Amino acid sequence: METDLNKILSSTSGNDAALNQKSVAGTGMDDEGRKELESQWARVCDRLRKEIGDKAFKTWFGEVEPGESKAGKVRLYAPTRFVRDWVSRHYGDRVLAYWHAVDPEVASVEVNLVPPPAPRRANEIIAMPPVPAAQNYQQPMPRLGPAIGRGGEEIFQGPEARYTFANFVVGKPNEFAYAAARNIAEQDKPLPERNPLYIFGGVGLGKTHLMHAIWHVIRERDPKTRVLYLTAESFVNRFITALRTKNTGQFKELFRNVDVLMVDDVQFICGKEATQDEFFFTFNSLVEQNKQIVLSSEKPPSELQDIEERMRSRLGSGLVADIHSSTYELRLSILQTKAENARVPVPIGVLEFLAHKISTNIRELEGALNRVVAHGQLIGREITVEMAQDVLHDLLRQADRKVTVDEIQQRVAAHYNIKLAEMSSPRRARSVARPRQVAMYLAKQLTTLSLPQIGKRFGNRDHTTVMHAVRKIEELKVSDVSIAEDVELLKRQLQG
Numbered sequence: 189m190e191t192d193l194n195k196i197l198s199s200t201s202g203n204d205a206a207l208n209q210k211s212v213a214g215t216g217m218d219d220e221g222r223k224e225l226e227s228q229w230a231r232v233c234d235r236l237r238k239e240i241g242d243k244a245f246k247t248w249f250g251e252v253e254p255g256e257s258k259a260g261k262v263r264l265y266a267p268t269r270f271v272r273d274w275v276s277r278h279y280g281d282r283v284l285a286y287w288h289a290v291d292p293e294v295a296s297v298e299v300n301l302v303p304p305p306a307p308r309r310a311n312e313i314i315a316m317p318p319v320p321a322a323q324n325y326q327q328p329m330p331r332l333g334p335a336i337g338r339g340g341e342e343i344f345q346g347p348e349a350r351y352t353f354a355n356f357v358v359g360k361p362n363e364f365a366y367a368a369a370r371n372i373a374e375q376d377k378p379l380p381e382r383n384p385l386y387i388f389g390g391v392g393l394g395k396t397h398l399m400h401a402i403w404h405v406i407r408e409r410d411p412k413t414r415v416l417y418l419t420a421e422s423f424v425n426r427f428i429t430a431l432r433t434k435n436t437g438q439f440k441e442l443f444r445n446v447d448v449l450m451v452d453d454v455q456f457i458c459g460k461e462a463t464q465d466e467f468f469f470t471f472n473s474l475v476e477q478n479k480q481i482v483l484s485s486e487k488p489p490s491e492l493q494d495i496e497e498r499m500r501s502r503l504g505s506g507l508v509a510d511i512h513s514s515t516y517e518l519r520l521s522i523l524q525t526k527a528e529n530a531r532v533p534v535p536i537g538v539l540e541f542l543a544h545k546i547s548t549n550i551r552e553l554e555g556a557l558n559r560v561v562a563h564g565q566l567i568g569r570e571i572t573v574e575m576a577q578d579v580l581h582d583l584l585r586q587a588d589r590k591v592t593v594d595e596i597q598q599r600v601a602a603h604y605n606i607k608l609a610e611m612s613s614p615r616r617a618r619s620v621a622r623p624r625q626v627a628m629y630l631a632k633q634l635t636t637l638s639l640p641q642i643g644k645r646f647g648n649r650d651h652t653t654v655m656h657a658v659r660k661i662e663e664l665k666v667s668d669v670s671i672a673e674d675v676e677l678l679k680r681q682l683q684g
């Protein structure tokens with residue numbers, strides 16, 4: 189049995205080391221021992237499948253592999269911690285009993301996390317499932333089921349086909365969010381302490397993907413479960429329409445019979461008071477009925493602006509899981525997974541180049557690979573690093589242009605005609621405090637530094653000071669045209 193990890197390793201690197209490593213779970217057992225172990229495992233699986241049904245079997249044992257068998261002790265490998273724990277806790281006894289029936293010498297079965305393969309940089313991957321071969325790179329995202337709703341709002345009747353857990357590449361930055369999402373998807377009943385599940389992270393890092401993945405699992409388990417997925421924007425639009433047409437009853441009806449409610453990008457309801465009240469109400473009534481709620485947002489509850497305190501605490505009252513910005517390793521794994529299904533081979537050097545150069549988000553990364561592959565395929569051009577550089581020159585120029593805090597401080601100080609040292613001075617006079625706030629705002633916008641990191645660079649200020657500055661400038665941009673112009677101009681100069 190070849191694991192997904194190996195499939196990727198052998199197909200992308202194609203070298204001997206990868207081919208020799210026939211199985212991740214391989215432990216130096218001889219061929220015969222391995223064959224015997226696998227045939228025993230197959231028999232155990234048969235019985236398990238009969239007992240727990242195809243669906244549950246696929247969910248829990250689909251990716252579990254036999255590792256080794258020694259002195260009556262069998263070791264299985266699970267693809268994730270979550271599956272490992274679940275299988276041991278819920279099926280441990282049965283697996284042992286069945287195995288014992290097949291081979292009376294077996295006295296214990298232990299489930300471990302699949303060990304990461306030694307070669308390459310894939311070491312941070314926990315599970316790297318294949319993407320269905322049917323995917324190709326020219327197609328726009330297929331939507332399963334027509335969107336209903338008027339006026340361009342979308343309420344999907346089914347999840348996006350390719351947004352499954354199997355297609356989600358797991359690495360350190362998203363490991364927790366992935367485990368949390370799976371946990372919510374696979375639980376029988378919502379646990380109050382995990383309701384709502386609130387996933388947050390930057391743009392294009394996989395929040396929507398995880399929400400749809402939850403949806404897939406729930407649907408597969410019980411197609412009758414009523415899942416309502418909508419964007420916060422759609423929630424707001426629908427609510428406003430309902431108010432305007434005096435039809436709030438119908439709006440409320442939409443949520444009445446829902447079993448699972450998913451609202452994507454909830455930061456969108458910030459600053460919209462009446463909608464927030466309605467959302468709060470909907471939310472509470474579903475939680476009271478013990479219905480699961482899943483939310484996504486670009487920010488943690490604590491950083492949402494213009495939101496009532498009761499709402500903030502409600503949002504953060506369940507399981508809050510963040511997705512960090514991607515690492516090189518994760519980006520490379522994602523590219524490897526996606527490249528595997530491209531119609532033309534993409535050399536590993538090109539993937540490494542892309543993973544290195546395009547660090548903003550996964551969506552852009554996917555887009556870059558798609559473009560390279562499309563060029564290779566349609567024009568029949570050989571895919572090389574030079575070719576990728578050529579095809580992606582606009583994207584890469586942007587990526588190369590990294591703005592630093594030093595540059596921001598210099599530009600802003602020059603613009604407002606103040607000393608550079610005022611950027612870190614404790615002085616609070618408006619004439620220096622406002623430019624400092626602008627610089628902090630730009631640092632947040634144009635760099636990937638965190639609030640505490642930015643604070644440090646501005647005279648060791650606290651992250652709350654930076655947050656305040658960011659909010660202040662965002663407000664002023666709306667109310668004060670000259671600030672808005674200053675910010676735009678500086679931004680353009682810095683990025684130019």
Ligand code: ADP
Nearest residue numbers: 355356357391392393394395396397522550551
């Ligand atoms: P978000 O909702 O956070 O803005 P999306 O869920 O829309 O981001 O993800 C953007 C794109 O990147 C999607 O096509 C998604 O499938 C892909 N993507 C993001 N993270 C991963 C991952 N870990 N593995 C595979 N694809 C990913």
Ligand code: MG
Nearest residue numbers: 395396397452
């Ligand atoms: Mg999204």
